[in-house]
Amino acid sequence: MDANASYLAVVPAYNEARTIGRVVRSLREHVPEFDVLVVDDGSTDGTGALAEAAGARVLRHPFNLGIGGAVQSGFVYALDNGYDYMVQVDGDGQHLPEEIPKLLAAMEDDPTYDMVCGSRFLTDHGYPATFSRRTGIHLFAFLLSRIMGRRVSDPTSGFRLFNRRGIALFARDYPHDYPEVEAVLMVHFHRLKVQEVPVRMLRRDGGVSSISSGKSVYYMIKVLLAIFVGLARARPVPEPGDEAPVAAAQSI
DSSP states (O other), rough: OTOOEEEEEEESSSSOTHHHHHHHHHHHHOOOTTEEEEEESSOSSSSSHHHTTOOOOOEEEEOOOHHHHHHHHOOOOOOOHOEEEEEOOTTTTBBBBBGHHHHHHHHHHOOTOEEEEEEEETTTOOOOOOOOHHHHEEEEEEEEHHTTTTTOOOTHHHHEEEEEHHHHHHHHOOOOSSSHHHHHHHHHTTTOEEEEEEBBBBOOSSSSSSOOOOHHHHHHHHHHHHHHHHHOOOOOOOOOOOOOOOOHHOOO
């Protein structure tokens, strides 16, 4: 742990009143060096107030933007406030703050990595998932592994640590609809480096998943289209280490 570095935990949350207080308190207990920012994405159930009561800073959206918009607000906040590292933690209780040191250790062992992802499938922790969900995850993992030329085991994991290069990239541009898979592809195309480490996750304990059983096929088709559109899309490729401010990037 770098004593001179600054750390931020971003918790996107939409109607997570049941769990958000426990998530914030667990973050403050297990990784006290992290500031905690809850992005209240238009909740109607008191999520923001409960997060504040637990000790988090709260950034409120006036209406629901979806997971991508909520997470990008966290990236912009991290960039604007000069944080060196940012970890994304779901507000529904799936991600365990005591696992965050594993992500940090991986990035400290090899500082060339810009994003470290917690994977449920590198080792068998018995993560509960439906057959359709596992099928989709493994399909996306297969495609990304072929595209990137290295193994990707859990492309839909939202438990991720970023350094300043990763923060700068996603503060400027972040997918807004089912973003996790496309974000891995973006890291690859922008010549940043990603690593996975095995972590333990739990079943969600609050809120409502954006991918219900009835939406699973729609989700798979939409993410597959995003992958193939991403492959065909022309994009400027910044040099590794580019950390241009958001305002400057938007003016180009």
